[in-house]
Amino acid sequence: MRVVALYKWAPNPQDAQVDPEGIVDWRRATEALSEYDPVAFELARGFADLTGAEVIGVTAGGSAASSSLARKTVLSRGVDRLVLVADDRLKAADSTTLAAVLASLIRRIGQVDVVLAGVSSVDVNEGQVSMTLAAHLGWIGLGGIRALEATDQGLRVDRDVPGGRETLTLAGGAVLTTVADAAVPRRAGMRDILAAAKKPVDVVELDDLGVPAAHVVVSRVATSRPDNAKRQHVIVEASEPAAAAAQVISALRQRNVL
Amino acid sequence: MSAAIDTWIIVADDAAVGGLIEFARMRAGRLVAVVAGRKSVADEVATAGVDRVIWLGQPPEATPVEAFAPEVARLVGEGLPRAVLGPDTTAGRALLGAVAVRCGGPVFTRVSALELDGDRVVLTRILFGGIAECRESVDGGPAILALPSGGHVIATGIPTPVEQVEASPMTNAEVVDRRSAELVSVDLPSAPMVVGIGRGLKAQADLTLIEELATALGAELGCSRPLAEGVDWMPKERYIGISGQHIAPRLYMAVGISGQLQHMFGARDSEVIVAVNSDADAPIFAECDYGLVGDLYRIVPALVAALKTPR
Numbered sequence: 282m283r284v285v286a287l288y289k290w291a292p293n294p295q296d297a298q299v300d301p302e303g304i305v306d307w308r309r310a311t312e313a314l315s316e317y318d319p320v321a322f323e324l325a326r327g328f329a330d331l332t333g334a335e336v337i338g339v340t341a342g343g344s345a346a347s348s349s350l351a352r353k354t355v356l357s358r359g360v361d362r363l364v365l366v367a368d369d370r371l372k373a374a375d376s377t378t379l380a381a382v383l384a385s386l387i388r389r390i391g392q393v394d395v396v397l398a399g400v401s402s403v404d405v406n407e408g409q410v411s412m413t414l415a416a417h418l419g420w421i422g423l424g425g426i427r428a429l430e431a432t433d434q435g436l437r438v439d440r441d442v443p444g445g446r447e448t449l450t451l452a453g454g455a456v457l458t459t460v461a462d463a464a465v466p467r468r469a470g471m472r473d474i475l476a477a478a479k480k481p482v483d484v485v486e487l488d489d490l491g492v493p494a495a496h497v498v499v500s501r502v503a504t505s506r507p508d509n510a511k512r513q514h515v516i517v518e519a520s521e522p523a524a525a526a527a528q529v530i531s532a533l534r535q536r537n538v539l
Numbered sequence: 540m541s542a543a544i545d546t547w548i549i550v551a552d553d554a555a556v557g558g559l560i561e562f563a564r565m566r567a568g569r570l571v572a573v574v575a576g577r578k579s580v581a582d583e584v585a586t587a588g589v590d591r592v593i594w595l596g597q598p599p600e601a602t603p604v605e606a607f608a609p610e611v612a613r614l615v616g617e618g619l620p621r622a623v624l625g626p627d628t629t630a631g632r633a634l635l636g637a638v639a640v641r642c643g644g645p646v647f648t649r650v651s652a653l654e655l656d657g658d659r660v661v662l663t664r665i666l667f668g669g670i671a672e673c674r675e676s677v678d679g680g681p682a683i684l685a686l687p688s689g690g691h692v693i694a695t696g697i698p699t700p701v702e703q704v705e706a707s708p709m710t711n712a713e714v715v716d717r718r719s720a721e722l723v724s725v726d727l728p729s730a731p732m733v734v735g736i737g738r739g740l741k742a743q744a745d746l747t748l749i750e751e752l753a754t755a756l757g758a759e760l761g762c763s764r765p766l767a768e769g770v771d772w773m774p775k776e777r778y779i780g781i782s783g784q785h786i787a788p789r790l791y792m793a794v795g796i797s798g799q800l801q802h803m804f805g806a807r808d809s810e811v812i813v814a815v816n817s818d819a820d821a822p823i824f825a826e827c828d829y830g831l832v833g834d835l836y837r838i839v840p841a842l843v844a845a846l847k848t849p850r
């Protein structure tokens with residue numbers, strides 16, 4: 282069996298600078314493994330350890346996705362090998378294009394039984410790519426996954442749905458996004474990092490995938506920086522908690538907040 | 540009417556799509572609802588003043604709504620609307636993803652406005668968790684939007700007839716067990732006072748301290764995501780942020796919360812923000828009205844005492 286674990290090597294917008302025209306400068310935001318992807322790695326690893334499956338990390342990203350740091354970070358967290366595209370033309374690609382690239386990468390792998398993904402990425406944070414990927418593959422896409430196990434016929438999964446939980450049986454391929462607390466990701470130790478350096482990485486050229494251009498043409502007309510509410514920024518060093526608390530509560534009372 | 544955008548709304552077995560219908564109605568074009576799921580859902584949507592309701596038929600009890608994705612995509616592909624709206628839930632995203640593949644365009648999220656500029660559809664949306672905003676024109680296919688679905692639909696007179704179409708959902712997924720969870724009924728979005736607690740809390744038992752503060756303020760209790768999805772000290776319904784609840788209280792008091800943008804996105808509409816944090820460099824101090832720099836274990840009891848002191 283083969284399990285694909287999707288991941289994204291992405292910057293945290295918390296560290297980006299935005300000018301008044303809404304142009305985002307990412308230079309201070311270093312890319313890293315997106316926060317919730319290791320949850321999917323962990324579920325995939327647990328499943329693979331019980332079934333003898335192989336865990337293949339798959340990503341489509343900018344050139345940094347192929348850096349040795351990126352490779353080691355992923356391969357030291359329970360992933361057996363990587364298949365990836367790293368091309369700066371993908372940096373601003375939309376969810377449907379990224380999903381198309383991922384779908385052709387997955388098809389190149391051959392027989393894949395299930396695809397797991399984190400809930401959403403740290404930068405774009407839409408949770409859409411995995412669900413669109415399911416459509417590209419002609420598979421069912423399901424969110425809220427907490428657990429999965431192999432059965433004679435295929436898979437059994439547990440998931441969160443509004444108002445409760447569900448158990449489903451699946452036959453044939455599926456793309457599953459995990460909830461943030463489905464598993465506690467491992468910390469990579471020195472041995473994991475050393476072993477990672479020896480694991481195979483298949484870097485595929487974007488142009489070799491022959492992903493067709495989108496029909497829908499999206500043109501950016503304008504950008505801006507949202508102006509958030511003006512705040513007072515009264516910062517009190519509270520070494521005397523009673524006095525500091527009284528000061529803030531009295532200010533709130535004066536403003537009729539309380 | 541030239542300034543109208545024909546819009547299709549995708550319903551994923553949940554009739555609470557009042558927000559989607561309201562959003563679509565601002566553009567005053569023809570409104571078509573495509574309903575995947577139970578007949579009762581189609582019947583309820585039919586009361587909401589839409590022009591057509593297309594229902595994909597009663598699914599077998601065990602079929603998850605996501606199994607209808609290819610059929611929803613086929614119908615939208617044949618109908619060729621200018622805009623397609625669906626709920627920004629995982630089920631909604633699965634249906635919209637199939638529409639996106641069929642139409643060859645992206646799914647847009649966090650869209651605040653959709654309008655016609657001449658003959659072009661133009662949308663306004665925020666990027667990267669709210670750090671920037673953009674306007675984009677969409678040509679050559681529908682603008683596909685995943686939006687907060689809003690509350691229940693508002694019934695408006697005579698229901699639209701429900702048109703049933705032949706549809707065959709995927710058959711490889713079966714629900715074999717459903718368990719309903721204990722209902723957590725909390726209405727953070729409309730709470731006038733909210734206290735939020737984060738990873739600055741050292742132990743679950745210490746929540747009593749925060750509850751005392753909430754009681755003294757008459758506030759609802761909220762939290763950051765790691766407290767609800769991580770250590771599980773709080774129910775999921777109580778975490779605030781881009782992936783959780785959006786609050787707009789008169790006062791938000793954030794205690795032991797660093798103020799990462801994913802959290803603050805859900806709190807920005809608060810009228811006044813008070814932060815308690817031991818790290819003077821925590822990002823939340825750049826986004827608050829009043830900041831108390833210090834140990835929450837000393838400051839929270841002091842706040843409770845100050846609140847109990849008459850003005």
Ligand SMILES: Cc1cc2nc3c(=O)[nH]c(=O)nc-3n(C[C@H](O)[C@H](O)[C@H](O)COP(=O)(O)OP(=O)(O)OC[C@H]3O[C@@H](n4cnc5c(N)ncnc54)[C@H](O)[C@@H]3O)c2cc1C
Pocket residue numbers: 315316317401402403404406736737738739740762763764765766778779780781782783794795796797798799800801802805815816817818821833834835836
């Ligand atoms: C795609 C994505 C979506 C996300 N969505 C959300 C979301 O919707 N909501 C959300 O909340 N998060 C979300 N997050 C997570 C978010 O990025 C932060 O990790 C999270 O908000 C941090 O929670 P926190 O502030 O409680 O914890 P931390 O960042 O660990 O902060 C704890 C704070 O407590 C302070 N502290 C420690 N001890 C004390 C003490 N004794 N007294 C006072 N202060 C103390 C520390 O100085 C620190 O600032 C998301 C992340 C990603 C990647």
